[in-house]
Amino acid sequence: MGEKPDVLQGTLALMVLKTLDVLGPLHGYGIARRIEQISGDLLAVNQGTLYPLLLRLEQEGAIASEWGASENNRRARFYRLTRAGHKLLESETRDWEQTAAIIARFFKVKAEDLT
Numbered sequence: 001m002g003e004k005p006d007v008l009q010g011t012l013a014l015m016v017l018k019t020l021d022v023l024g025p026l027h028g029y030g031i032a033r034r035i036e037q038i039s040g041d042l043l044a045v046n047q048g049t050l051y052p053l054l055l056r057l058e059q060e061g062a063i064a065s066e067w068g069a070s071e072n073n074r075r076a077r078f079y080r081l082t083r084a085g086h087k088l089l090e091s092e093t094r095d096w097e098q099t100a101a102i103i104a105r106f107f108k109v110k111a112e113d114l115t
Helices: 012-023 028-038 047-059 083-108
Strands: 063-069 075-081
Touching (some): 012 047, 012 063, 012 075, 047 063, 047 075, 075 083
């Protein structure tokens, strides 16, 4: 069995926002594990990509964070979606669905459709 591919560039933010929307506040490791689990363990979330993204989303106001205790009683930063994050999630979801629909058209097209 081959290695799990990393999450495609540009899609991780959408996955993080949706994960926080559905599951509520989570720490970084929890976010990564949930994304991997939801993918059926077909994707790997690179920690070196995740944490800079979380910082960027927080700087943009899409998420907020606070320190708390993890399941194993360790100090961890928990992230939650903000009102701006909910709006960004809606916008990014619409954009992704439109892009997916366009790509789907290319998979359906046949040579005779173009003549």
